[in-house]
Ligand SMILES: *[C@@H]1O[C@H](CO)[C@@H](O)[C@H](O)[C@H]1NC(C)=O
Ligand SMILES: *[C@@H]1O[C@H](CO)[C@@H](O)[C@H](O)[C@H]1NC(C)=O
Ligand SMILES: *[C@@H]1O[C@H](CO)[C@@H](O)[C@H](O)[C@H]1NC(C)=O
Ligand SMILES: *[C@@H]1O[C@H](CO)[C@@H](O)[C@H](O)[C@H]1NC(C)=O
């Protein structure tokens with residue numbers, strides 16, 4: 064979503080620039096390339112037919128049936144941006160019936176714009192742990208903090224962008240450039256958060272792989288991500304399916320378009336894929352200020368408009384609220400659609416138990432003072448207490464530090480340069496070793512890269528309560544450490560002794576396009592994959608003088624390391640990713656060998672940026688009309704592309720070293736559900752029933768302003784003037800004017816898709832087909848350590864589908880194994896893991912149905928697969944040559 068204050072400003076500026084450029088020349092859209100179609104899909108499938116939601120829907124329909132029209136439309140829309148009350152998004156209420164305003168708050172890594180909260184490590188850092196238990200524990204802690212602040216809806220986690228473009232600005236908010244890593248990390252996060260009674264929001268649906276040109280404005284549509292059906296199912300939609308299967312309460316659409324149609328009003332995407340095929344039962348909200356139509360977005364399946372305004376905010380206008388009341392009275396939006404919208408929202412509220420003892424918000428997104436404007440955007444606003452300074456941190460620093468520590472990814476360690484001895488002579492270079500001298504929160508929305516880089520910028524941030532920086536933790540262990548707080552090699556520098564070890568900190572930042580930082584407009588469009596502040600040159604200079612150099616990167620994503628990686632003095636390279644508030648001790652514990660590093664790369668690091676094709680390596684630049692971002696690489700992103708094309712990366716997806724070594728012993732494979740002969744999943748069951756309400760247009764009186772109501776200026780309401788309400792009602796009941804419905808609009812329900820049937824799709828897709836078990840031994844003799852077990856599938860040869868050579872399907876991490884110690888680890892492969900999306904059948908097909916050997920490869924990285932198990936023979940082998 065757009066950030067606190069920058070979003071609106073940036074949007075307005077963007078409009079002005081585009082306008083003065085050439086308003087008359089701009090055509091509405093450049094053509095979407097041939098073959099990409101946003102097909103109509105109507106009507107919106109109502110929610111409530113899945114068993115696990117039945118109780119919530121029963122309660123919801125009892126409440127909704129008592130609501131007036133204005134109460135219903137009040138709940139589906141926000142009250143307006145910066146209206147206080149007090150979150151980044153706030154719905155209207157139906158107070159008469161005890162339904163409160165809902166508070167929706169950023170960010171994916173902790174409570175944004177609030178005091179006394181934990182700044183957790185970012186998604187990309189969390190993904191790098193490859194540790195399910197830890198990912199879940201972080202979700203629990205995040206959920207506790209959102210609850211403690213009285214929030215209803217957590218605006219996370221993010222799995223879109225998926226991370227196909229290394230330069231993309233918001234990849235760091237998600238968990239890594241692989242659908243399964245994203246899917247499992249996001250669903251464990253959702254589980255942890257929702258168990259605390261907070262509605263989680265999976266975002267952004269879909270194709271938001273770059274920041275530039277993502278937004279619609281009156282002069283230019285947002286870019287169109289053109290994605291074919293199979294690629295959408297097997298890559299970009301996969302994590303959404305998994306998280307819907309987990310029971311997520313909310314989905315946020317993306318700013319951009321897919322196949323030419325804006326995601327917030329894309330009927331095929333929302334009605335077809337999300338609500339029918341994936342059986343999503345919660346509610347769908349727009350991203351902030353991306354709502355561009357009233358009737359059409361409702362018909363397309365959108366349920367909530369955030370933050371309520373039209374896409375030019377602060378004029379007191381909304382496409383919904385009073386307009387939605389009008390659209391129902393005048394018959395353009397069927398009453399049943401509105402009832403479904405409200406019921407979905409109210410059902411999610413009941414499902415998460417928010418009708419019982421849910422705290423009310425006790426903080427303000429708009430100020431850190433105790434008292435503030437109650438309606439900041441209203442100008443003439445009463446003042447009152449807005450912050451109660453509730454400390455929600457508990458002991459969450461422990462899980463935050465554990466994630467930061469277990470994410471640290473040791474890429475290179477030549478000659479066992481690491482760990483360091485406490486008697487080492489250390490010279491530290493780079494401003495990132497120390498917290499920003501102006502304070503860790505000095506820049507609004509972290510829109511600067513100064514000092515330790517613990518998170519990217521934009522709406523996906525939280526305020527640091529403190530930032531434990533690396534230099535403090537290093538000096539605690541080696542007080543004699545010399546620190547050169549500079550990103551340029553000092554012009555006068557005495558020749559170091561051969562015993563001196565240099566540690567060089569470098570960074571690379573990115574964020575949301577509401578801010579431009581050092582020429583980077585959200586995406587890394589200016590810095591590209593080089594370290595910021597000439598960090599690569601700093602490393603080279605240090606490497607000239609010192610005989611032992613350790614490079615530490617705080618980074619949003621991959622960097623090109625080639626200009627210094629192979630210099631003889633560069634002994635070790637570590638990625639801290641984005642460590643959040645616990646950047647110091649977590650690192651020092653690893654540097655000094657108290658723990659072995661155990662993080663693994665959640666993306667590949669190539670030798671050159673153009674080792675990837677143009678559609679991955681480059682951002683789409685300006686075009687008159689709609690920018691077209693066509694996914695011509697299909698399934699082949701990250702390691703899938705590199706493997707197919709025989710391009711050796713510098714470091715492959717999943718790579719990460721330890722101070723010790725591990726062996727995989729006694730692998731076994733067990734068939735759990737026999738899928739022989741079952742090309743497609745068993746036929747789905749019929750949909751359960753959904754709530755029924757009267758379909759009659761409600762009387763105009765239900766939407767008329769109450770007498771003497773004291774309106775707040777620019778606050779968005781759901782009422783109409785008496786004349787307007789009566790006029791609309793007359794249109795609706797006499798049919799005197801007809802709404803021009805979108806092409807393909809229909810009120811006849813479509814047949815239930817064969818690939819659906821439960822939350823996330825056909826329930827049989829989650830049947831476990833095989834379990835693979837292996838004993839992992841710490842084969843070193845000195846250090847304890849945690850091992851990552853990654854399971855990749857290789858499809859049978861000769862099947863009629865081209866598939867990537869290997870694809871991650873499951874992962875587990877061992878507990879800390881003492882030298883010589885071992886642990887049994889089991890990974891699981893479901894029917895879906897062994898299937899491909901068949902675009903003709905519109906179903907998941909299991910090409911091994913008539914035999915055919917799947918190989919399940921196990922290893923510590925995508926290029927270290929030395930153990931193989933075969934589904935046809937049920938046998939396993941170790942010491943194999945990896946397939947890539
Ligand atoms: C995009 O277009 C392709 C090709 O026509 C189609 O298969 C796919 O379903 C479309 N996706 C969406 C979300 O409309
Ligand atoms: C809509 O919500 C606002 C904010 O909570 C409230 O003041 C107003 O009374 C609500 N309208 C209706 C019809 O309940
Ligand atoms: C603030 O938080 C506390 C504790 O979570 C909660 O009990 C309370 O209702 C919240 N609201 C206010 C206004 O204090
Ligand atoms: C009904 O109201 C909506 C919202 O103002 C408007 O877009 C639509 O065109 C109206 N329909 C008719 C038939 O007038």
Ligand SMILES: *[C@@H]1O[C@H](CO)[C@@H](O)[C@H](O)[C@H]1NC(C)=O
Nearest residue numbers: 477478628629630631632633
């Ligand atoms: C490791 O260091 C040794 C000696 O400094 C050098 O000969 C060797 O090439 C290095 N290996 C790598 C992989 O950098």
Ligand SMILES: *[C@@H]1O[C@H](CO)[C@@H](O)[C@H](O)[C@H]1NC(C)=O
Nearest residue numbers: 486487488559560561562563
């Ligand atoms: C370097 O370390 C060795 C072994 O610890 C020591 O004998 C030697 O004096 C040190 N040299 C310098 C220049 O400090």
Ligand SMILES: CC(=O)N[C@H]1CO[C@H](CO)[C@@H](O)[C@@H]1O
Nearest residue numbers: 178179180431452453454528
């Ligand atoms: C315990 C704690 O961190 N309390 C802080 C909560 O926020 C207020 C305002 O920022 C601080 O003054 C407290 O120290």
